[in-house]
Each structure stands twice: as structure tokens, then as C-alpha cells.
Amino acid sequence: MKHFFCTEGEAALAELLRRQPLLAFDFDGTLAPIVARPEDARVAPAVSRRLARLAERWPVAVVTGRQLADVRERLGFAPGCIVGNHGAESLADPAAAERLARALDGARALLGAHEAALAAAGVTLEDKGQSLALHYRLARDRDRARAEIDALLARLGPELKVFGGKLVCNLMAATAPDKAGAVQALVTAAGAGGALFAGDDVNDEPVFAAAPPHWLTLKVGRDDPASRARFLLDSPAEMPMLLDRILALADAAG
Template sequence: MRHLFSSEGEAALVAALQYQPLLAFDFDGTLAPIVPRPDDARVSLAVAGRLSQLMRWLPVAIVTGRQVDDVRERLGFVPSYIVGNHGAEDEADPAVAQALSEALESARDLLAQREPVLRAAGVSVEDKQQSIALHYRLARDRDRARQVIDEVLQGVGPALTIFGGKLVVNLTPADAPDKAHAVRSLVARSGAGGALFAGDDLNDEPVFATAPPHWLTIKIGREPPQSRASFFLENPAEMALLLERILAMLPGRISR
């Protein structure tokens, strides 16, 4: 990966904007910094203000692991689209969202049975309907907490998918749409000619790995070095600067 604030990155940004792209962003670790308590996460006024301005020219989407209703109040602006639960919760298709929630009933039963063991290890269970997150950021012994999670989830069948994140383990139905599916669907729905997508975690990698050549993909942070994103930003603090650069490029370049 190369830093987006480079001559190559500047050229890629200019090229991507020629396609009048959907601007799509993860939330935690991308638009908002990771914080010890997820309930404290918010988009800064600078980032929210720039995203609101950008919507005069381009569609803006939030594609997050959080529930739609959870993230909506944390943004400080109203985006064109929000897709939650790692791509599985799309307000445009409530029937699919309901079916995916029902597919997690066996996992809910298992986690309820093992709740005392998980709680003793410092693991908190967050049921987001279309996915379930097992958080261990606040555990005293994170290695032990992750071991307990792995032991508990050995009872999960093949109908469910398990994937990690930043001090969290996620469960989704195996046939649930992922973020790559979500972004492709939003590009088609919005009529955009492509996408600029920024994310920071493992659940963003499907977008990076499957993006067409004219999309611009941005990893927040340098790790892991094997990320399939085209460029990186050092941290969420650089997001406001990126959005400012996009705004500066738009007048005279894009007409709607």
C-alpha cells in the first residue's frame, strides 16, 4: 500500500472522481476513532461538516458493522445511505434483514447457555440482530478472553460465519451479504460510476479485494501490510484532510 497523500495517491483520487463515485465509509476506526467504550464514538464536527458539503455533488454512504439505528445518531449529518451489520442490514430490504436475524437463533441459544463463562472472562455479547459481536477490549486478560470465545464458538455450526476484528469476534449467517456486496449494491442504486471506499478492519477487506480497477480503496492504518487496499491513511485524523481535498477538486470537475 502507498500513502494516499502522495503523488500517486493524488493522481488516483483525481481519476476516481471522474467517475462521479459513491463515497462510502466504515464508521469505527475510519470516520470516528476507536474508543474504549463504543457508546462514546462520534464523528467529529469537521468530518461531519465536510461530508454534508460533499453530498451536494456525490452520494455518501456509511457501511458499518454497527446497527443502522445505532450509527445514525453518531454521524452529525444525514448520509444518502446507511448499511449496517457488516452489509447484512439494508433498510431497503427488510425481509432479508429479518430472515438473517432469525438465522442467528441457534447462536443466541448457545451464547445464553455460556454467558456466565464469557462474562467471567470479561467478554460482552452484543446482539445486533443480523450479527452478534463478542467484545473483549475491556477484558483484564485479552488472550484468555479470546481463548474462551474460541472455545465457546466451537459449538457453532457451518450455517454461521465467524470473523475477527479489533478486539471483537463477529458471528453472521453464512449467506449474509458482506460489505463488498453492500457497496456494489449502493453503487448500482445510486447510479454512481464507481466508488471510493475507506475502512480499517478485516470486514472491509472484501471490498478492497473485489473492487474494480477504477474504484479507489483506502485502508485506515498501515496494518496488516497484506491488505488489498490500494492506498492508506495513517489514522482517522487524516480523514478531514482527505475530505477537504475532495471538496477542492469538485468544483469545475463534476456537474450533476
């Protein structure tokens, strides 16, 4: 996996832009840097200004693990679409979102009953409606925190799915769509000729793996050499450079 800023990356971007693509981005670790307290995350003005300009020309979407209501105020611009909860929460189908939230009621009760023990281990339970997140970034003993989480999650049935993240465990209904399905649905709805998708975490890998060859997928960070993305960026700090390159190619094409 090569760094995006190379001859191949530039050529791939130029080719994709000729197809009038969807431009889609994860939030945490991609548009905004990872922070110790999730409530402190924001898109930097330098990034939001560029995204606002791009949204005037192409469909721009944010596809995030956060709730829609949570992420919207953190962007600093208005994308054409936001999909939350790892692909499970969309304004286009609120009834489906409600069903997926109710599917977690049993897990919600189990984790709520053990919230004190989780807190003692440094684990914070976040209920996002269509998903539950168990954060242990701030735990003093992360091994102990993960053991507490795993012991509880082992009591849940196959109707639920668990996947990791950066010092977080996520829990959703097994039938919930993932980010790959969400991005493909956005491409179809926009009538786009492809997609650029940038993400940094394991829940972005389904998009990378399912992307057709002409899509441009970008892994933010070097923590996973096995990532299925076509190219990488070193960190969210390179996002303004990527957006500037897209804008420059757009200006050159008139």
C-alpha cells in the same frame, strides 16, 4: 501500499471524481476513532461538516458493522444511505434482514446460556440483530477471553460464519452479504461510475479485494501490510484532509 497523499493517490482521486462516484466509508476506526467503549464513538464535527458538503454533490454512504439505529445518531450528518451489520442490514430489504437475524437464534441461545462465564472472562456479548459481537477489548486477560470465545464458537455449525475484528469476534449467518456486496449494490443503485471506499478492519478487506481497478480504496491504519487496499491513511485523524482534498477538486472542476 502507498500513503494516499502522494502523486499517485492524487491522480487516482482526480480520475475517480470524473466518473461521478459513490463515496462510502466505514464508521469505527475510519470516520470515528476506535474508543474503549463503543457507545462513546462519534464522528467529529470537523468530519461531519465536510461529509455533509460532499453529500450535496455525490452519493455518500456509511457501511458499518453497527446496527442502523445505533450508527445513525453518531454521524452528525445525513448520508444518502447507511448499510449496517457488515452489509446484512439495509432498509431496502427489511424482510431479508429479518431472516438473517432469525438464523442466529441458535447461537443467540448458546451464547446467552454462557453469558456469565463470558462476562467473568471480560467478554461482552452484543446482539445487533443480523450479527452477534463478542467484545474483549476491556478483558484483563485477553488470551483467556479469546479462549472462552473460541471454545463456544467451536460448537456452532457451518450455517454460521465467524470473522474477527479489533478485539472482537463477529458471528453472522453464512448466507449474509458482506461489505463488498453492499458497496457494489450501492454503486449500482446510485448509477455511480465507481466508488471510493475507506475502511480500517478485516471486514473491509472484501471490498478492497473485489474493487475494480478504477475504484479508490483506502486502508485506515498501518496494522495490516497485506491489505488489498490501493492506498492508506495513517489514522482517522487524516480523514478531514482527505475530505478537504475531495472538496477542493470538486470546487476546481466547478
